[in-house]
Amino acid sequence: MSIDLSQFIGTFLEESYEGLDIMESGLLNFDACDEETINTIFRAAHSIKGGAGTFGFTAVADFTHVVETLLDEVRGKKQVASPPLVNLLLESVDCIKALLEATQDGPEADPQLISQVQGRLEQALGNQAASSSSSPTAIEVSSILQQKSAPQLIGWDIHFSPNVDVLQSGHEPAFMLEALAESGALHVEALTDMLPTLYELEPEHLYLSWKLVLHSDCTEAYIREIFEWIEDQCELSITPAITRTINGWQIRFVPQVEILQTGNEPSLMFEALSEFGRLTICAETEKLPPLSDLCTDELYLSWNMTLESDCSREQVVDIFEWVADACELEVVALSPAAEHIVTSDSVASADNRIVTKEKIEEIDASETTSITPTKAKSSIEASSIRVDTDKIDALINRVGELVITQAMLGQLGDDLLDVVGVDNERLQKGLEQLERNTRDLQEDVMRVRMLPVSFVFNRFPRLVHDVSGSLSKKVELIISGEQTEIDKTVMEKIGDPMVHLVRNSLDHGLEEPAERIAAGKSEVGTVKLNAYHQGGFVVIDIVDDGRGLNTEKIRAKALEKSLITADQQLSEEEINALIFKAGFSTADVVSDLSGRGVGLDVVMSNIESLGGQVSVKSEQGKGSAFSIKLPLTLAILEGQLVRVHEDTYVIPLVSIVETIVVKKEAKNPIAGEHKLLHFRDEYISHLDLKKLFHLPGADSVASTDTTLVAIVENAGKKVGLVVDELYGQQQVVVKSLEVNFKRIEGLSGATILGDGSVALILDVAGLIQRGLNF
């Protein structure tokens, strides 16, 4: 009967993460918000909530529900999408992500953060409830009610949340509350959701915030005056309080201490209540005994709840039916107005019903309109299918095998060329066709793995938004070429280095607004991300119009770290390249954004491990431009096959500058042994692979008259690799040595040759590193 839902969880999560991405990008574009954007965001939240509910991820569903409600109000223009609200929603997106990850053995979502954000969301909703009834449109809706209802109470809704360290500066919130109470009746509700566990509680910290309702005819300024001293150490919102016209019930539930022993669980009742509408729960802890007297199966709490719902008193009471004789229960209509309507004025009550019904219809209508575009969209999406990457990898492997088999047959065909009695022409033709088809097939399959680089770029609007906010810099992010396709594996690994570079640009590159204006630039700095194809590579540029690299400072720093010597003459480019050296950081102040000890050298080594290169160009005062050059794919490379001793090795063709025959005279001895090659006005060190790999015959090289040297280059450094023989060039399928073995220094992988044997692929970057230290 029951369907095993677990098989769909993966899909749900994938879709949810996509939904969150949609929400995030939608929220970031909120400045130019149109209804479609809000609808998209709302739909994404809605489907996450729905899915989470289905799979029993209640934490996710509950949280998303609040977000969705808030979004719905934004959609219905009841709430203004102010920047703080957008930020709050962005934070909620992070929370949902954390909650989702927690469902999948991820790290536990920080409950404090979640409840804090949820609290603020609810507060935003609450504010709306108060302010919307004061807004003209809302008054129109409820004017019929208000005319007949009890006179409006005049007063103030105050939300007061001081900073945690406010007590240390000698302020006492209690005095302020007392001062408030002098001007009229004050209803105080302390919000305890920030309260940490007992172990984490710092006695000098203040974890409470307060929701106050002041029934007084004082002015807002009067209230602000009371809080004047700690104005900058708290969040204070003051809104005119008006009688709520929302229907609902104020419930006071005081269970007996033994209630738990009869198997009743109050939290379940609250859940049932919350199904009727929005439930605010406030627990009273006065009866809580000292820790030593605490008994685990006794209940010391009682609750005050506010339920905003159209349900009847009977429905509420029914929920407490099982515990009716073990508790005190008071159910009072929420506001005097509502009470008035429900109890004595049946006409108004009817009106009220109609209003709510209209509201429901309104919601229904908006729901249907939102469904239609979804359907239209899904019909477009039907042209793509979701495939497990493992399946694609298996397919790529299989095609790789086919390429090898094809190479093998080609070799066989060549061997048969001279054999008499074989129809060579037909055989060759067939083999050529096979080769062409295999290549095409391979390219097609490779393209399956290719994804637009926007998958990486998409995270930057958010990053720039957050970072520029915390740095109080104004930044415009310009993204172009995001449709450029790149291999998924490359993409996954390029994210972190790019984040590093972009942060660098924001933190060190761009100046403060004031400094920019002084330099005659626009106050708003720009960071440009651009991607494009160049040969067999994808190039990603990160360009900012900030202050650029300070060559003098870099030079000084490099001297200080003894990366260079004082008498070294360096060109500007050479100086700029120093920032990629290990142990180099010019940041005067270590900020939490960049400069935490992980320097650009890590960025460089990460990019080089992908077979890519990174370079920087800079003009002082105008900005700097980082350029990352990456191979299209890691799965295939053009290789030069060489023989070293008895074995075949592959050198990536992109790294080879030139292969030359070197005469003995061209080798210049240093200290007798180490040899430098004179090559096109450069002296480059030369690395004997046999010696490096401890292969036999290493010494014979030195005595021969000529040696074959492949000059390879990486990151501007050149080394000559001594090889015994050059074979052909061919595309090789890169296989990892790590899958069944481990990473080996000097090798980037292995490949299978036409005859089925394994050839090792040399890691040029690693070899150069070793060659220079040799």
Add this chain to the structure above:
Amino acid sequence: MSTENWQQQATGAQHNSQGRQYLSFVLDTEEYGIDILRVQELRGWTPVTPVPDMPEYIKGVLNLRGAIIPVVDLRKRFGLPKRDYGPTTVVIVIKVDSGSKERIMGIIVDAVAETYTLTQDQIQPPPKIGGGVSSEFITGLVAQNDKMIVLMDIDELMNSDELAIDVPALSNVK
């Protein structure tokens, strides 16, 4: 096949036949046994591609239908005298549980001998011995037809020393 899968099978086999099946092979004059469920296939000896800078017992890597697997010469691993590879030389392809993942590896042995079904009470605990085969690789000893069979812990053996998975050299950039 995933690690869990064959582990399930291993326990399954144990329950069904009240014992485990072991494949035994010969090294020099000695007979060793390994859990047969770890054995993926047997191959005749073919030359492998040597990997530079490896200890002598790691002969190199070979192409197993597209996968690159390392091959270990057990004679050399255990410090036994060298013998030329001949027609009976076998590469046993085994599945090794390396903690975070399962690796496929090959071991070169003189010859494959037999399969045995052994119950737990037939297996005696390993003695403390020194030498090439340190006792941590041995799970037990079994007497069969006046011969002693040394049962080996493949996971311990194939994750030891140079065969261990390296910690990735490049950590994440933050």
